[in-house]
Amino acid sequence: MKQIFRRLLIAMVLLITSLGFAQVNELTIWWAEWDPANFLQQVANEYEAATGIKVNVVQEPWGSYFDKVAAEWAAKGDAFDMVVGDSQWIGQGVTEGHYVDMTDFLVNNGIKDTVTPATLTYYGEYDGKYYAYPTEGDANGWAYRKDLFENPDEMAAFKEKYGYDLAVPETWEQLRDIAEFFTRPDAGLYGVGVYTQVDYDAITMGFENVLFSYGADWKDADNNVLGVVNSPEAVAAAELYKELYSFAPPGTNNAFFAEMNDLFINGQAAMIMNYFAFFPALDNSEINPYRDSTGYFPMPKGPTGERYAALGGQGISINSYVSDERKQAAYDFISWFAEKDTQARWAELGGYTCNIEVLESDTFLNQTPYNAAFAETMTFVKDFWNIPEFGQLLEPSQRYLHAYIVGGEGTAQEAMDGMAFEMDEVLINAGIIKE
Amino acid sequence: MQAKRRQLSDRNIMVLFITPTMIILVLMNIYPLFYSLYLSFTEYSVISSTAPKWVGFQNYLAILSDARFWKHFAITGRYTVISVALQMLVGFSLALLIKEKFKGSGIITTLILVPMMLSPVIVGLFWRLMFNPSYGIVNYLLGFRNINTSPEWLGDPTLALWAIIIVDVWMWSPFVMLLSLAGLSAIPDYLYEAAAIDRAGPWFIFRRITMPQVMPLLLIAVLFRTIEALKQFDLVMGITGGGPGDATETVSVRLYREAFQGQFDTGSSSALAYIILIVIIAISNLYIRQLNKVREG
Structure with a gap:
C-alpha cells in the first residue's frame, strides 16, 4: 500500500512538473500605475477569454517604477515576463542584456510594418535591432x-x-x-x-x-x-x-x-x-x-x-531572464496584441495605438476630439538620448x-x-x- | 527538561537576548555601512549587472575637484547657518514668552508645536501653494497686490533659498522652543530672587543667569538642528526641487540625483555620502566639545 502511494505521489509530482514546464498559464506584465495600464488589463482579460492564459498587468507608481524594474534587472529576476518600458530605458535594457532581441519576431511576422516607423524607431530600436513593440504611443x-x-x-x-x-x-x-x-x-x-x-x-x-x-x-x-x-x-x-x-x-x-x-x-x-x-x-x-x-x-x-x-509613451519588451517557454508565451501575447482588431480595441478602450491602419481609420480619428491631432503627431515624433x-x-x-x-x-x-x-x-x- | 533550562548561565541568557539584536544591527547597519564604504572606492551602478570595479580614490578626487560640489556645499552651508540661527532666535524668544503661565498658554504652546509634527513633504507642498504669486497668501500678506510686480519666490534664484529657510524656521523653531522651555523651567527660582535682592537689571539677569543656565540645552538644539539642516532633502524637494536651475540644490539633493533619478551612479554617490558624513561628524564634534566646555564651565 505504502509503495503504491509513493509511486502515485512521484507520478503526480512528475506530471505537475512537466505541465509546469510545457504550458504557461499565466503571464505577468509590469507597467506604471495609470489609466493605460488599466486599459491593457482589460485587453489582457480578453486574451484570457480567448486562450485561457491569464495575463496580469502589475502596476507600480511612476515615482518608483524605474527603481523597481532596475532592481529586478540587477537581480536578473523573473518577476515579470514583459515590461512596458520608457523609450529612454532601451539602451540600458539592451546593452546589459535585460531585453530579448525581437528583431526576427517583429520582421518575420510582418508586425514591424504595422506600426508608424517613428514609433518603432524610438520605442523599439537600438543599434539597428528591435527590442520592443510600440505599445502606448504618446507625444x-x-x-x-x-x-x-x-x-x-x-x-x-x-x-x-x-x-x-x-x-x-x-x-x-x-x-x-x-x-x-x-x-x-x-x-x-x-x-x-x-x-x-x-x-x-x-x-x-x-x-x-x-x-x-x-x-x-x-x-x-x-x-x-x-x-x-x-x-x-x-x-x-x-x-x-x-x-x-x-x-x-x-x-x-x-x-x-x-x-x-x-x-x-x-x-x-x-x-x-x-x-x-x-x-x-x-x-x-x-x-x-x-x-x-x-x-x-x-x-x-x-x-x-x-x-x-x-516623444512620450512606451514599448513592451520581453524579459530575457524568463524561461524559453515563458518567452514564447510572451511572443504569442504580443503577436495577438499587435493584431489590427486588438489594436482597434486597445484604442477604443483609451490606449494610444501605434498601428498605422488603426491610426488612419475614421473610427479612431473621430473617437475623441484629440485623436486626429494624436494620429498626425505620431508621424513626426523625436526623442532624447536613449543610451545607458x-x-x-x-x-x-x-x-x-x-x-x-x-x-x-x-x-x-x-x-x-x-x-x-x-x-x-x-x-x-x-x-x-x-x- | 526543566533541569536543562536551569543549566543556562546568566552569561548564556545575556547572549541569547543580545544575539538577535546584534544580528539585526550587523545586517541592517554595520554591513551596509562597510559595503557602501567599499562601493565608494569603485565604479559601480546598482542597476547594472556588472560587478563593482575598484578605482581607489578616484570618486573622492572627482567630487572634491568638481566646482558644482563646492557650490552645493556652499548652498547647504548658507542654508544651515541662516536657518539654524533664525530658529534659535525665534524658538528661544517664543520660549521666553511662553514661559510665564497665562490663560490659554497650554493651548497656545500646543498649537505652536503643531508644525514640527507635520510631514516635511506635505509642509513643502502646502508652502509651495502659499508662495504661488497668483493665488498664494504669502505675497498677499506682504502687501503685494499687483501680480506683475509680486515676487516669484520659487522662480527667483535670489529668493528661492530664503523661501525654504522661512519654511524650515516655521517648522522647527517650536523644537528649539521646547528645549529652551525645558532649560528655562529648570533654572532655580532662588537665583532670580537673589538677583532681585541685589537689584540686578533685566539684561544683567538674562545675560548672567538665564543664558548660562539654558546654554547646554540650546547647544543641544543647535547640534540637532545643524545635523538636520546639513541633511536637508525633503523640504527642498517639496518646495523647489533644487531649482531654479540648481540654486537650492543642497548636497543631499545632489546625492539623491546621483544615486537615483536616471543616473544610478552608486560608486560616486557612496563617496559623496561619506564626504557628507565626515563633514557632519566633524561639525558635530566641534559642537559637542563646546557643549562639554559649557557644562564644565
Whole structure:
C-alpha cells in the first residue's frame, strides 16, 4: 500500500512538473500605475477569454517604477515576463542584456510594418535591432480654448495687432504671438502653460519640441554635441521657450502634466502643452468646465518648416531572464496584441495605438476630439538620448534650461554652451565619442 | 527538561537576548555601512549587472575637484547657518514668552508645536501653494497686490533659498522652543530672587543667569538642528526641487540625483555620502566639545 502511494505521489509530482514546464498559464506584465495600464488589463482579460492564459498587468507608481524594474534587472529576476518600458530605458535594457532581441519576431511576422516607423524607431530600436513593440504611443500636443480663439472680438483685435487671422498656430512664431495676445494678468488669463519641472525630465521634454522644430538636435550623426546642442538654432529655440514661459501664469516655475491640466481647467491659460495621454481628463465635463470649447492641435512648425514632437509613451519588451517557454508565451501575447482588431480595441478602450491602419481609420480619428491631432503627431515624433548614460545627459539639460528659462540666469547662448560642454564630458567618459 | 533550562548561565541568557539584536544591527547597519564604504572606492551602478570595479580614490578626487560640489556645499552651508540661527532666535524668544503661565498658554504652546509634527513633504507642498504669486497668501500678506510686480519666490534664484529657510524656521523653531522651555523651567527660582535682592537689571539677569543656565540645552538644539539642516532633502524637494536651475540644490539633493533619478551612479554617490558624513561628524564634534566646555564651565 505504502509503495503504491509513493509511486502515485512521484507520478503526480512528475506530471505537475512537466505541465509546469510545457504550458504557461499565466503571464505577468509590469507597467506604471495609470489609466493605460488599466486599459491593457482589460485587453489582457480578453486574451484570457480567448486562450485561457491569464495575463496580469502589475502596476507600480511612476515615482518608483524605474527603481523597481532596475532592481529586478540587477537581480536578473523573473518577476515579470514583459515590461512596458520608457523609450529612454532601451539602451540600458539592451546593452546589459535585460531585453530579448525581437528583431526576427517583429520582421518575420510582418508586425514591424504595422506600426508608424517613428514609433518603432524610438520605442523599439537600438543599434539597428528591435527590442520592443510600440505599445502606448504618446507625444506632446496642445489643448486650446476654442471659445477664445473663435470669439469675433478677439479675432478682430488679434488681426489688428498682428496682421493675420487668429487661428490654430501653424508655426512657433504664431504660437508665441497668440500666447502674448492672450496674456492678460489683470483678467487672470495667460497665453500658455509650458513644462518647467526641474525634478526629472519635464523642462527638457517641453523644450525639445521647439529645439527639434528649429532644426537643432541633441547630437549629430557621430554623436557629437559641441556645436550641435549650442548651435544658433538651439539657442534660438531656448530664447523662444523662455519667451513662452513669460506668457505663462506666475507660479508655474516647476510645472509638469498635472499642473498643465490644472491651468487649463482653472481657465488660467488659453493654450497648454501636454502629453496626449493626459488629454482624456480634459474631455470630461465633470473635470473640465471648458470641455465643449476645448480644441487640440499638434506641434507647430519651426522657421524652416520642420516640425517634431517630444516623444512620450512606451514599448513592451520581453524579459530575457524568463524561461524559453515563458518567452514564447510572451511572443504569442504580443503577436495577438499587435493584431489590427486588438489594436482597434486597445484604442477604443483609451490606449494610444501605434498601428498605422488603426491610426488612419475614421473610427479612431473621430473617437475623441484629440485623436486626429494624436494620429498626425505620431508621424513626426523625436526623442532624447536613449543610451545607458541618458540620465547623466539629462541632468545638465534640466539644470541649464531651468536656470535660464525659469531663473533668468545668463543668456541662452551661455546656457546651451554650458550644457553642451557637460554633455560632451559625459559622452567622452562613456567612450561614446573621443576627446 | 526543566533541569536543562536551569543549566543556562546568566552569561548564556545575556547572549541569547543580545544575539538577535546584534544580528539585526550587523545586517541592517554595520554591513551596509562597510559595503557602501567599499562601493565608494569603485565604479559601480546598482542597476547594472556588472560587478563593482575598484578605482581607489578616484570618486573622492572627482567630487572634491568638481566646482558644482563646492557650490552645493556652499548652498547647504548658507542654508544651515541662516536657518539654524533664525530658529534659535525665534524658538528661544517664543520660549521666553511662553514661559510665564497665562490663560490659554497650554493651548497656545500646543498649537505652536503643531508644525514640527507635520510631514516635511506635505509642509513643502502646502508652502509651495502659499508662495504661488497668483493665488498664494504669502505675497498677499506682504502687501503685494499687483501680480506683475509680486515676487516669484520659487522662480527667483535670489529668493528661492530664503523661501525654504522661512519654511524650515516655521517648522522647527517650536523644537528649539521646547528645549529652551525645558532649560528655562529648570533654572532655580532662588537665583532670580537673589538677583532681585541685589537689584540686578533685566539684561544683567538674562545675560548672567538665564543664558548660562539654558546654554547646554540650546547647544543641544543647535547640534540637532545643524545635523538636520546639513541633511536637508525633503523640504527642498517639496518646495523647489533644487531649482531654479540648481540654486537650492543642497548636497543631499545632489546625492539623491546621483544615486537615483536616471543616473544610478552608486560608486560616486557612496563617496559623496561619506564626504557628507565626515563633514557632519566633524561639525558635530566641534559642537559637542563646546557643549562639554559649557557644562564644565
